[in-house]
Amino acid sequence: MRTVSLRGRVTLTAALVSGIVLVLVALSVHALFGLVVNRSENTVLTDRAQLARELAQNGVTPEDLVAHVDTRSVRVRLVLADGRTFGSLDHRIAEDTTTKTRLIRLSGSGEIDGSRLTLQIDTPLLARVQSRLGLLLTAATTSAIAIISLALWFGIRHALGPLDAMTRLARDIAHGHLGRRLEPSRTDTELGRTAAAFDEMLDALEGALRDTAAAEARSRASEQQIRAFVGDAAHELRTPITGVRSLAEAVLQQPTDTDPEDRQRMLLLLVRETHRAGRLVDDLLDLARIDAGLQLRRAPVDLRALAAAQLDSMRMLHPDTEFHLIGDPVTVSADPERVTQILTNLLTNACQAMRDHGSVSIDVRAALDRSSSSTVEVTISDTGPGIPAEARERIFDRLVRLDSARDTRPDGSGLGLAIARGLARAHGGDLACIAPEPRGAQGAVFRLTLPA
Secondary structure, three states: OOOOOOHHHHHHHHHHHHHHHEEHHHHHHHHHHHHHHHHHHHHHHHHHHOOOOOOOHOOOHHHHHHHHHHHOOOEEEEOOOOEEOOOOHHHHHHOOOOOEEEEEEEOOEEEEEEEEEEEEEEEEEEHHHHHHHHHHHHHHHHHHHHHHHHHHHHHHHOOOHHHHHHHHHHHHHHOOOOOOOOOOOOOHHHHHHHHHHHHHHHHHHHHHHHHHHHHHHHHHHHHHHHHHHHHHHHHHHHHHHHHHHHHHHOOOOOOOOOHHHHHHHHHHHHHHHHHHHHHHHHHHHHHHHHHHOOOOOEEEEHHHHHHHHHHHHHHHOOOOOOEEEEEEOOOOEHHHHHHHHHHHHHHHHHHHHOOOEEEEEEEEEEEEEEOEEEEEEEEEOOOOOOOOOHOHHHOOOOOOOHHHHHHHOOOOOOOOOHHHHHHHOOOOOEEEOOOOOOOOOOOOOOEEEOOO
């Protein structure tokens, strides 16, 4: 891209165009002046010839005829029949073919009858006038071109002010002064459209910068979370693996005469630690699948019937806990195994929080979300100690366990609720811990929302 001065280019172009136009106008004026002069000469000669004929018909004397016809612009030469001459025109000039002359014969009474009258325009005078006109046009054209060039040079600087404003704004933004805009008053002009496009470009660039900064912040936060998660997962895995290793070494080092009951008890502990490590690995795999985009096997699912089946299983595992189911049959398109996994996690947490002494209720209802879309809400509430308001969102973080949970479930990994929320969101819904109703009531309340 050539970066020649726009001011100089516009000035030069406008000056050239103006100069060409002025020169053409001057030449046209000069040519028209010559045409008008030529026509005027013919008219004057015709008028003077007509006047001379009329005077000759009236019988004036040669002296009077010459006096009336000979003027400053027209000179005459009158030659009578007897050879006498009158007038200011020399015979040599009268015979010059390069000058505009007219020869007529006069008829009348007295001395003028049969005489010859030569009329000639004062060509040198007209030539001087035309020459002066040419000089005047040349001087006027040159002066006009000079004045136009100077006016353009200084006027275009003001006309290009909006471009200078764009340049200053671009430099300010390049130095970090974001948020400024040109804000054109009109967008139906060339500069207005350019300024509007410039502002749109700045909006897009600043939006991209904000998105990039937000993405970098999220990336850093995600990286920190991944590091913390890997560290916590390694710590959680180390406990059962250490237990497995210790128990295995103890079993191997036992003497041959060891009591079979002790050996059996150690093997049971070894199996329990192995199951604990296996559950943690399964949970980590579930989280990895959710992060990678879980593939759901959707089918029509009656949530009330699915919740009833889960309550029947929980009644056998926790006979001292009361279970209640209310609501109407509602069918949704979901993965039944994953929804069962969510309900199992929530019901197991509720029973362990109450230590098998209390009641758990499930309420299945159709509802509308904020965008007036049909949804299904499954609310699981218990009569346990509840969850503090400040921890109702934190419990869904990975590897997070409240202090009360550590007392009731020491083998828990802190991944169950994170997996349950991930599965709910994979269905297009959500899982949240809400405040119990009425206010002041005890117990935890979880609400699973799925699109109908």
